[in-house]
Amino acid sequence: MSISLSRRRALAFSLPAIIAILPFLGACFYIFRFSISAEKGVIDGYSIQPYIDLMTPFFGRSVWVTLKLAFVATICAMMLAVPLAFLLTSLKSPFARRCLTVTILLPLILNLLVQAYGWILLLGPSGVLNSTLRGLGIIERPIFLLFNEAGVLLGLIQTSLPLAVFPIVSSVRGLSQEHLEAASSLGASHWRTFFDVTVPLLRPGLVGAASIVFAFNASAFAIPLLLGGRRVQMMGVAIRDMISPLFNWSGAAAAGMILITLTLIVLVFSAWLVRVTSEKVRN
């Protein structure tokens, strides 16, 4: 006997969630409808002009910067998240575990403006780092870590780190000990075990986490405003500017649709990647 879920029950189980997300789907449709509106400030008539207006080199660069920064930030966040997840699952003391969990969640909690202020005090042109390095005679001119792509990258990594760590933690918990033990009893080095056993086993969780992080970063707008000093034109910033003060709401909707489409392509691709690779692992 196996548990097979009848269609009807599956539907009944899914229904509450679908109802809960219905207003959101309405909003999605609304945005789509706005993006093909002939008027900029209200929905009226049909036109693909909002999309045509976006076909400029400037917007193209903005798309490129967005994808590039979101991608690099995702890779970096993953490189920090995996060790953090390992550490979190290895800690034995519940108190230490709690402290680490809260620490990792901090970027989600603290007001971004205040966090940006903290970073300015540390990494600003006259911040702790620059004045220390200058005091030690290592540098003559301040190094600029904020108000450019480096600053945005740092902010993206920081704010998306918690989103990466926790899905990986649950994957790590699900790791079969036998695999790891078998590998280490065969005398494989730690690195060999990591790359040949751990990573392939974790891959679905890793790709899942990475796709969340990527989506989150691609739509960021507060970070480029605050830590990028508005000099890094990510799409989120462009969309915000179109909403106010340009009041080009149809253009904002069109830019939003483009961003969503690009992100979805990445997500679908990564889901496909998981399927292909997990089938390979199973074989």
Added chain:
Amino acid sequence: MRVGLLPSENSSYRIIIWFLAIVGILVSSLPVIVVTLMSFSASSNTGFPPSEFSLRWYSEVIAMFTQEDASSAQSVVDSTVTSLLVAVLVMAISTLVCIPLAYALARGERRIREGMELLFTLPLVFPLVILGIAFLLIAESLRLEIGIWRIVIPHVALVIPFVLRNCIGAMQGISVETEEAAISLGASPLRAIWDVVIPLMRAGILAGLIFALIISFNEFTITFFMYTIDVSTLPIWMYSRTVSSLDPSTLALSVFIIFADVVLIVLVDKLIAGRANLF
């Protein structure tokens, strides 16, 4: 013991894993540490690190909450209460709808599951600014008078991706056999889910709850469009403060908010998880 993840003997692997983990901790916590130190500063405009320490800014924060005058401005107390209420509603609703969905997806067909997962990830993908204005325009054109639900409804959509992912992750560890065993002992399928599956999902559910709570409690962008003069939240209140000045009392208030979040996390952890806690 976990083999291979964090070995105890010295090796390049161990050093690098530890190094990256520490970098991760620093990236997460450095701004908070700086801000916390500054909030104990004795003066209002010295650099970092502060030369003298005092609790004066904290007494201002306490005054803000206790001596709130009845007149004008959004009160910080009202905003905090609204924020808490919204966060608890969002947490409860999103978890209640996500548990059955996670079960259905985990036991259902893979193709449907992938499609649904993508559908429920959508809120994460949308740029929040455009989502905010869309929600506002819809609410206004439908002439909705729904009070606090103006904020709760968009928040639920926003946290569902996180809650669902955590619940699905928890379901993956639960084998069909466990459930079958319960059914073969005479339990109805629903009973088996309630008695066997849900307790096993607890860690995932809890993680989802906490994410929902934190994200909703601290959400700014969509709330900025949806709040009204009567229904406003703490992040909105905080925003108007930080624009005018980043003085140490604002920092002290931030530290206070972090503290409130941590208390909430611990509370949920204790209430729901009992002794078998998640963290």
Added chain:
Amino acid sequence: MMAGIMIRPTKEAAANMEKHTMDNTFSRRRLLATGAGMAATLAMPSIVRAQPLAGKEIRLLTWSDNTGLAILDHIAKPFEEKTGARVIADRTGSTSEMVAKLRAAGDRAQYDVITLAGVGAVELAGDGLLAKPDLNMLPNLKDVDPRFRTGADGHGIGYLLWTGGLIYNTKTFKEPPTSYAQMWDEAHKNRLFLPPATWTDALDTIFATGKLIGGDGTNSAEALAKLAELRNSILTFGENPAQLSELFRSDALDIGGVYAPAFYAAELNDPANSNMGATYDVDEGFFADLMYTITPKSKPGDDETVHAFIDYTLDAEVQGIMAEAVLNGPVNQKAVMSEAAKASPFIIKPEQMGEKAIVHDKSFIAEVREDWITQYTQTLS
């Protein structure tokens, strides 16, 4: 020094002052500076007059910056004490965010009175969302400089002048800079800030650059080409005034503009710690923008209270206090100001609005706005 001119406040006023101090760290300093005016306005009404609007309520939307805060402290609260009406204030947003929210709300406005920049008033009036206040119900208007009484086709009542000039580092500049040309100086590379594209100040910056290179200010193409030279010199755009203040304090910025000294009333009083100075005395001129109070057609509150509030914003004493608190230029010619405020180079009085003051023609700005904002963004980031 201030104690000499301070009138001893009544107990109630003293209690109020205490509250203000609790509410805002900068208030203490501000109160000392404005002691006389404050004490007088706070002490008088509750003793002398009855409360004609007791039980009434108005909903006010104002800026999130410190001008908004000052409006609460120095207009809303004394108004409540004087009239007995209750002011529920929402202090969130910039002018363009307000316009976005009001547009979305359409004919279901949740506010009675909104304070915002001229451009916003013109746009909302154009949408047909605003009511025209009854000027006969605004007795204080007769003392207002005729140039600044109304705007946006009668929908907006002028109530203060928002002025923009150059902000500079007092450590770097022993004497205030006298031209926007200073921003192009190699010495200030990476120590320069510009206003964000989304602010009217960005349009002013284009205009000032146009004048700098010899045009009349409307020569935007050449001006933007000149501004493009700054692309790699900019440290940041001044999206957040508090952030800029920290960057000046830590000596990371030298100069920037066009920007409003109004954000930095406290800092400009204390250059030793803040390193901040500001000047309007620039060859190419400074910028003045009339801020309005407006009222939506579909406001929830009643006419009498709304007009009483708008009239109160024009009160000679209130105008004087606001000028001192946040360096706004008063529009009331009889504004009561202390000697210090009268002498303050940061407060522009109506009579100083001579040749150097550039007040944009609102219809010109409305025409070029979208184009200039877009080009400014594309040129500089």
